[in-house]
Amino acid sequence: MLSKKVNLGQMPAEQKTHALTYGSRYVEQPVPKYTMPKDSMPAAVAYQIIHDELNLDGNPVLNLASFVTTWMEPEAERLMMETLNKNYIDQDEYPQTTEIQNRCVNMLAHLFHAPDNQTGVGTGTVGSSEAIHLAGLALKWNWRKRRAAAGKPTDRPNIVMGHNVQVCWEKFARYFEVEPRYVPLTHDRYVLGVQEAVDVVDENTIAVVGILGSTYTGEYEPIDQLNHALEGVNRMTGWDVPIHVDAASGGFVAPFTRPDLKWDFRLPLVKSINVSGHKYGLVHPGVGWVIWRGEEELPEELIFHVSYLGGDQPTFNLNFSRGASQIIAQYYNFLSLGQEGYRRIMTALADLAGYLTDRLETVGKFHLLSRRGDLPVVAFALNDPSRFTVFDLSDKLRQRGWIVPAYTMAPNAQDIAVLRIVLREGFSRDMADMLLDDLFRAVAEFENHPPHAAPASPASIAVSKTRGVC
Ligand SMILES: Cc1ncc(COP(=O)(O)O)c(C=O)c1O
Numbered sequence: 001m002l003s004k005k006v007n008l009g010q011m012p013a014e015q016k017t018h019a020l021t022y023g024s025r026y027v028e029q030p031v032p033k034y035t036m037p038k039d040s041m042p043a044a045v046a047y048q049i050i051h052d053e054l055n056l057d058g059n060p061v062l063n064l065a066s067f068v069t070t071w072m073e074p075e076a077e078r079l080m081m082e083t084l085n086k087n088y089i090d091q092d093e094y095p096q097t098t099e100i101q102n103r104c105v106n107m108l109a110h111l112f113h114a115p116d117n118q119t120g121v122g123t124g125t126v127g128s129s130e131a132i133h134l135a136g137l138a139l140k141w142n143w144r145k146r147r148a149a150a151g152k153p154t155d156r157p158n159i160v161m162g163h164n165v166q167v168c169w170e171k172f173a174r175y176f177e178v179e180p181r182y183v184p185l186t187h188d189r190y191v192l193g194v195q196e197a198v199d200v201v202d203e204n205t206i207a208v209v210g211i212l213g214s215t216y217t218g219e220y221e222p223i224d225q226l227n228h229a230l231e232g233v234n235r236m237t238g239w240d241v242p243i244h245v246d247a248a249s250g251g252f253v254a255p256f257t258r259p260d261l262k263w264d265f266r267l268p269l270v271k272s273i274n275v276s277g278h279k280y281g282l283v284h285p286g287v288g289w290v291i292w293r294g295e296e297e298l299p300e301e302l303i304f305h306v307s308y309l310g311g312d313q314p315t316f317n318l319n320f321s322r323g324a325s326q327i328i329a330q331y332y333n334f335l336s337l338g339q340e341g342y343r344r345i346m347t348a349l350a351d352l353a354g355y356l357t358d359r360l361e362t363v364g365k366f367h368l369l370s371r372r373g374d375l376p377v378v379a380f381a382l383n384d385p386s387r388f389t390v391f392d393l394s395d396k397l398r399q400r401g402w403i404v405p406a407y408t409m410a411p412n413a414q415d416i417a418v419l420r421i422v423l424r425e426g427f428s429r430d431m432a433d434m435l436l437d438d439l440f441r442a443v444a445e446f447e448n449h450p451p452h453a454a455p456a457s458p459a460s461i462a463v464s465k466t467r468g469v470c
Pocket of ligand 1: 067126127128129130166168211213214215246248249276288
């Protein structure tokens with residue numbers, strides 16, 4: 001998040017300091033917001049000031065915009081508190097923490113069917129964004145090596161992906177100078193089209209991205225078909241174009257709800273996979289993972305060996321220091337839930353998504369863009385947006401505390417505006433009923449009293465881009 005330095009000279013005096021409530025019993029001087037206070041204050045007062053201010057945040061439980069975990073078991077939180085003071089990178093100092101990350105990587109490599117005859121490799125990251133940057137770098141390096149070995153130019157790498165990718169892919173392309181080749185959506189396809197993707201692949205393509213759970217609609221992209229089509233292209237041309245799977249959300253859903261769906265290392269061209277531990281991995285933010293099919297997919301030049309903390313420490317991360325507690329919490333979930341626990345939770349969420357979908361379809365005012373059986377996400381558009389829009393409905397729901405984002409789809413379907421409900425553990429059927437009651441009440445109210453004198457088009461409204469929502 002970029003923050004701006006405020007211009008204190010132009011700011012009204014009352015905005016420069018905290019307006020204290022309980023804290024004012026103990027603090028005689030105004031407490032500045034934008035410069036560090038000159039004096040200290042009692043810990044309890046500082047706590048109360050910040051605690052009061054945070055009341056203005058949304059309620060995480062009612063936040064149906066985010067895929068990110070908002071509830072963990074008390075035992076997990078206790079472990080997290082106990083390990084808040086451990087730095088993940090201090091491998092020599094905290095060898096058991098390192099061992100726990102190694103075990104998590106192993107468990108994920110097995111879950112994603114990494115071949116037994118290859119030594120899979122992976123690392124913990126801050127989230128899927130960092131994981132994607134690492135995977136992208138490995139793909140770019142591998143492509144460059146192949147090209148250099150063949151005596152071909154190495155200056156114009158590209159990566160092929162649907163226009164529905166999350167913003168981290170745009171970042172990767174820009175930060176690491178890879179041309180992004182976006183496959184546009186259409187009015188009846190909100191994910192990558194296999195033939196359309198294959199059509200823009202060329203000898204400079206470092207990879208094609210397949211998303212297991214589009215941020216926009218929760219749909220799984222047809223990764224099996226993509227693998228098949230790319231195998232054909234590679235065979236015909238002699239190229240070696242691989243697939244990276246962005247399983248930020250689906251990597252902890254599909255293995256449990258659709259074990260037979262082939263999207264992972266069972267497909268030969270899938271060389272790397274990212275997954276967010278803090279989404280359906282059910283850990284508080286931020287933890288992600290990237291797993292490579294075999295160690296030959298990770299160029300040695302990208303691995304740094306540091307010795308100044310004692311011993312030899314191989315690392316491949318964009319960050320150095322970071323908290324260890326999320327890694328520990330991930331391991332806790334793996335032990336405590338096991339595969340059976342994840343299956344129970346993900347199946348319950350899928351059932352709830354089906355229930356919401358049924359009820360939304362029954363009223364006849366919406367059409368669904370999400371697909372049953374993919375991510376437990378319900379994305380839907382108004383059949384008739386002429387008198388009020390999903391943006392009006394989102395605002396109305398916000399008045400009741402629900403956070404349900406409205407946004408337009410990616411190009412070339414950007415004239416379709418949707419509401420999206422992300423189901424997470426902790427969201428019950430009772431809450432789903434209350435949410436739907438509020439939604440249907442808002443629809444009835446707007447039908448009787450349309451909020452706009454003239455119909456508002458999605459384009460005329462400030463759009464909450466889903467690429468910024470995670
Ligand atoms: C498909 C997809 N990829 C990547 C990301 C980025 O994940 P993270 O927030 O873990 O960095 C998201 C976030 O929503 C996502 O939905």
